[in-house]
Amino acid sequence: MIMPMKMLEENLNKKVALLLKDNRTLxxxxxxxxxxxxxxxxxxxxxxxxxxxxxxxxxxxxxNVVRIVPV
Amino acid sequence: MIMPMKMLEENLNKKVALLLKDNRTLxxxxxxxxxxxxxxxxxxxxxxxxxxxxxxxxxxxxxNVVRIVPV
Amino acid sequence: MIMPMKMLEENLNKKVALLLKDNRTLxxxxxxxxxxxxxxxxxxxxxxxxxxxxxxxxxxxxxNVVRIVPV
Amino acid sequence: MIMPMKMLEENLNKKVALLLKDNRTLxxxxxxxxxxxxxxxxxxxxxxxxxxxxxxxxxxxxxNVVRIVPV
Amino acid sequence: MIMPMKMLEENLNKKVALLLKDNRTLxxxxxxxxxxxxxxxxxxxxxxxxxxxxxxxxxxxxxNVVRIVPV
Amino acid sequence: MIMPMKMLEENLNKKVALLLKDNRTLxxxxxxxxxxxxxxxxxxxxxxxxxxxxxxxxxxxxxNVVRIVPV
Amino acid sequence: MIMPMKMLEENLNKKVALLLKDNRTLxxxxxxxxxxxxxxxxxxxxxxxxxxxxxxxxxxxxxNVVRIVPV
Structure with missing residues (x-):
């Protein structure tokens, strides 16, 4: 089991794709x-x-966040 | 009676279909x-x-989660 | 007076129709x-x-739940 | 002054019209x-x-409730 | 300064126009x-x-309330 | 730094334009x-x-409030 | 790691572009x-x-805030 917040922490300083509710991707x-x-x-x-x-x-x-994908 | 969070726990490391509010399925x-x-x-x-x-x-x-289906 | 959560409890292990906000019925x-x-x-x-x-x-x-109907 | 919850209590076991956000009436x-x-x-x-x-x-x-009308 | 809840209190038993999010007025x-x-x-x-x-x-x-106007 | 609530306080008894989510301005x-x-x-x-x-x-x-503009 | 609120603090008295949910930019x-x-x-x-x-x-x-961009 990995907690979602822990997973975010592991992606600090790494590149991610952030999908927002208005359908934009950052x-x-x-x-x-x-x-x-x-x-x-x-x-x-x-x-x-x-x-x-x-x-x-x-x-x-x-x-506004839908999901975060490490890329 | 099975609590929803307990049901999630039972599906750890198993394949699920996650329906989101924007109608995408993961x-x-x-x-x-x-x-x-x-x-x-x-x-x-x-x-x-x-x-x-x-x-x-x-x-x-x-x-953003609507429902989770073990598959 | 019957509390809504008590009413749910009385329907445990029984068949229900669950209406969701996206208009689907489960x-x-x-x-x-x-x-x-x-x-x-x-x-x-x-x-x-x-x-x-x-x-x-x-x-x-x-x-996502709108209403539950015992059926 | 009558509190809204007190008004609901006074309508227990009485007929009401319940308007929901999806515009249905129960x-x-x-x-x-x-x-x-x-x-x-x-x-x-x-x-x-x-x-x-x-x-x-x-x-x-x-x-999902918009309003309740005793009828 | 008049607090919004105090203003409501001052309008008890008086006529008001209540605008709801679905654009109806009561x-x-x-x-x-x-x-x-x-x-x-x-x-x-x-x-x-x-x-x-x-x-x-x-x-x-x-x-569901947007605003209240004493009338 | 001025706190938003403090800024509202400074505009008490002054004219403001209030934009609501339904796009009306008061x-x-x-x-x-x-x-x-x-x-x-x-x-x-x-x-x-x-x-x-x-x-x-x-x-x-x-x-329902989006923003307040002192005018 | 920089906390989002700390990042806002660092932009005090600086120019930012604020995107709102209604798609306006301030x-x-x-x-x-x-x-x-x-x-x-x-x-x-x-x-x-x-x-x-x-x-x-x-x-x-x-x-109403979606995101803030220092400019």
């Missing part, structure tokens, strides 16, 4: 998170059906 | 979960009406 | 539940406008 | 409720724009 | 409320784009 | 608020794409 | 925030698909 390095799944990503590239752009650092409110 | 091995139904799935295959792809490990925020 | 035997209305159903048959299939055991996150 | 006898407005209705008749059927006993999760 | 006398903004209205008239009818007493779950 | 004098961002506005004028009307005093449930 | 100086991600922005410029305007100071309810 690709970036996981720099931090808290118990609400608020997150900090670095070197972020944002992808959606209509755009593709670099965002640098992004702070995400946990309530 | 097929994978249940590696972990917590009391919010945040989950870790391994060897994940994602299926929706429009796509079908392998994702490896996925951390899911519990608020 | 028909199955109520095997367990907790105070969030997370539930375990066995021998589940799923019905929606577009499909009809057998699912076996299903764990449902309570936040 | 007509039935209020048999029980708790502090989340989870409810038990008996002798329920369900009405929506497209259907009209008898359901018997129904347990409703409070988060 | 016109009635405010008979009671609690800290979740659950409410009891008496002598209610319901207005929406498509209908206009008298409902008598109505118990409203606070989570 | 223009009025901020008379009160609490920690949930429930609010009391006075001398309210409501603006949406389709209407423009005076409402007098309005009590708003905080869960 | 560009402004982050003047304050609290643990719910309620925020105060100064010198705000609002951008959406259909408009572009200056708003001055804005208080945002945290539940």
């Amino acid at each position: 690709l970036g390095v996981l720099s931090g998170f808290d118990e609400y799944m608020n997150m900090v990503l670095d070197n972020v590239e944002e992808n959606s059906e209509t755009l593709n752009r670099k965002l640098g650092t992004v702070i995400i409110r946990g309530s | 097929l994978g091995v249940l590696s972990g979960f917590d009391e919010y139904m945040n989950m870790v799935l391994d060897n994940v295959e994602e299926n929706s009406e429009t796509l079908n792809r392998k994702l490896g490990t996925v951390i899911i925020r519990g608020s | 028909l199955g035997v109520l095997s367990g539940f907790d105070e969030y209305m997370n539930m375990v159903l066995d021998n589940v048959e799923e019905n929606s406008e577009t499909l009809n299939r057998k699912l076996g055991t299903v764990i449902i996150r309570g936040s | 007509l039935g006898v209020l048999s029980g409720f708790d502090e989340y407005m989870n409810m038990v209705l008996d002798n329920v008749e369900e009405n929506s724009e497209t259907l009209n059927r008898k359901l018997g006993t129904v347990i409703i999760r409070g988060s | 016109l009635g006398v405010l008979s009671g409320f609690d800290e979740y903004m659950n409410m009891v209205l008496d002598n209610v008239e319901e207005n929406s784009e498509t209908l206009n009818r008298k409902l008598g007493t109505v118990i409203i779950r606070g989570s | 223009l009025g004098v901020l008379s009160g608020f609490d920690e949930y961002m429930n609010m009391v506005l006075d001398n309210v004028e409501e603006n949406s794409e389709t209407l423009n009307r005076k409402l007098g005093t309005v009590i708003i449930r905080g869960s | 560009l402004g100086v982050l003047s304050g925030f609290d643990e719910y991600m309620n925020m105060v922005l100064d010198n705000v410029e609002e951008n959406s698909e259909t408009l572009n305007r200056k708003l001055g100071t804005v208080i945002i309810r945290g539940s």
